[in-house]
Amino acid sequence: xxxxAIFLTGLFAGxxxxxxxxxxxxxxxxxxxxxxxxxxxxxxxxxxxxxKKTSPGNRENAAQVAGAGWRTSLADDLAPVGxxxxxxxxxxxxLGALLGGIGTAVELSAYTRxxxxxxxxxxIIGFGLxxxxxxxxxxxxxxxxxxxxxxxxxxxxxxxxxxxxxLGFATILxxxxxxxxxxxxxxxxxxxxxxAATMAxxxxxxxxxxxxxxxxxxxxxxxxxxxxxxxxxxxxxxMGLYTLNGGLTxxxxxxxxxxxxxxxxxxxxxxxxxxxxxxxxxxxxxVITVSPGSYSPGNVLVKSGVPTQLVxxxxxxxxxxxxxxxxxxxxxxxxxxxxxxxxxxxxxAPGIIEYSCSMGMYSGRITVQ
Amino acid sequence: MPATTRLTFxxxxxxxASCTLLIDEVLEDLEGVHRSTTKLxxxxxxxxxxxxxxxxxGIVLAIAEAGYTASWxx
Numbered sequence: 342x343x344x345x346a347i348f349l350t351g352l353f354a355g356x357x358x359x360x361x362x363x364x365x366x367x368x369x370x371x372x373x374x375x376x377x378x379x380x381x382x383x384x385x386x387x388x389x390x391x392x393k394k395t396s397p398g399n400r401e402n403a404a405q406v407a408g409a410g411w412r413t414s415l416a417d418d419l420a421p422v423g424x425x426x427x428x429x430x431x432x433x434x435x436l437g438a439l440l441g442g443i444g445t446a447v448e449l450s451a452y453t454r455x456x457x458x459x460x461x462x463x464x465i466i467g468f469g470l471x472x473x474x475x476x477x478x479x480x481x482x483x484x485x486x487x488x489x490x491x492x493x494x495x496x497x498x499x500x501x502x503x504x505x506x507x508l509g510f511a512t513i514l515x516x517x518x519x520x521x522x523x524x525x526x527x528x529x530x531x532x533x534x535x536x537a538a539t540m541a542x543x544x545x546x547x548x549x550x551x552x553x554x555x556x557x558x559x560x561x562x563x564x565x566x567x568x569x570x571x572x573x574x575x576x577x578x579x580m581g582l583y584t585l586n587g588g589l590t591x592x593x594x595x596x597x598x599x600x601x602x603x604x605x606x607x608x609x610x611x612x613x614x615x616x617x618x619x620x621x622x623x624x625x626x627x628v629i630t631v632s633p634g635s636y637s638p639g640n641v642l643v644k645s646g647v648p649t650q651l652v653x654x655x656x657x658x659x660x661x662x663x664x665x666x667x668x669x670x671x672x673x674x675x676x677x678x679x680x681x682x683x684x685x686x687x688x689x690a691p692g693i694i695e696y697s698c699s700m701g702m703y704s705g706r707i708t709v710q
Numbered sequence: 711m712p713a714t715t716r717l718t719f720x721x722x723x724x725x726x727a728s729c730t731l732l733i734d735e736v737l738e739d740l741e742g743v744h745r746s747t748t749k750l751x752x753x754x755x756x757x758x759x760x761x762x763x764x765x766x767x768g769i770v771l772a773i774a775e776a777g778y779t780a781s782w783x784x
Contacts (some may be wrong), residue, residue: 369739480751482726484727484749484751490731515726515727516726517728
């Protein structure tokens with residue numbers, strides 16, 4: 342999945358689910374810390390000091406007062422939000438790097454990676470259906486150990502100046518379904534940098550909505566929670582299907598969307614031999630340009646029976662398209678951002694050679710005639 | 711030492727561990743609540759309260775304000 346899609350996932354799915362819940366934790370922390378809330382809270386609770394008890398309704402008052410503070414001092418109110426998000430960004434990027442590194446270190450074959458992706462896709466769909474409260478999926482959830490929850494609760498009640506940032510950092514211990522799904526993607530991302538970028542971009546994507554509805558207008562967030570959960574569920578199911586299709590594409594399954602489309606009569610990209618040259622010794626060289634989100638030409642035409650070199654020419658390649666997989670030739674290689682990667686394909690027999698990025702999001706074809 | 715009564719509530723609308731934390735945070739801020747333990751899998755919150763200072767209705771209201779639906783299991 343490319344980073345733009347991850348960002349949108351964070352924006353539409355992660356943002357609303359994180360905002361409504363973790364925003365509440367942050368609001369509570371700030372309310373306990375902030376002296377400006379004292380006069381309001383003191384009126385109906387057993388004491389004025391931070392951390393003392395209140396009665397139902399006052400937590401909302403706290404959020405509203407925080408809103409009033411926002412009007413008088415924007416910086417004061419955005420500081421905890423910024424700290425929280427910064428802490429969250431750091432911990433999630435670190436875990437993303439670790440997951441991406443593990444996925445690379447164990448050197449998953451293209452086949453295994455594709456199956457891991459199918460599993461991730463199924464998991465994401467499961468979380469989506471749980472969010473939508475569909476039948477047997479209603480109870481589908483992964484609950485972290487109690488000790489981890491205790492750690493986060495301790496951070497939520499801290500009086501330290503950097504408490505919001507530390508709370509944000511600690512939220513890595515309580516991932517929601519959306520976050521777990523993105524972690525699965527980081528594991529199959531192909532490198533530690535991609536893993537870190539995947540998680541970091543996701544957190545950045547969650548930031549606007551978190552800031553708007555999670556903290557500044559927490560009351561509204563709780564009111565909308567049911568509808569937000571449904572929206573999140575729908576986005577998750579779509580994201581899961583997209584991920585699942587990536588795995589099916591890598592495996593060249595007949596159930597992959599492009600093969601289903603072909604079965605229903607959709608024509609593949611027309612063959613194009615314009616980037617193929619033959620040298621005096623009879624070797625043919627096919628150049629395939631790799632640019633952000635595409636391989637071009639999408640269906641290169643080469644001759645059978647002659648030695649063949651495939652040149653994958655990277656031009657500002659930046660995303661998943663760099664992780665090239667040509668299963669039938671046993672090729673699994675990370676391409677550079679710029680420059681040529683030459684693959685000796687040997688003498689090819691007539692037929693079709695499919696290839697894709699490691700996550701199956703972008704694909705191409707070599708037609709041998 | 712104030713008397714303690716254990717109350718159990720069924721919760722709807724939880725989707726992740728953060729939800730359990732939020733509910734426990736909200737409840738333990740309430741007057742008369744000694745301890746709150748919410749389980750995601752059981753969809754349940756168990757609250758130890760001082761019955762003279764806190765009512766089941768107050769807890770249901772506080773959970774509703776946090777964005778969830780609670781029903782007291784007598």
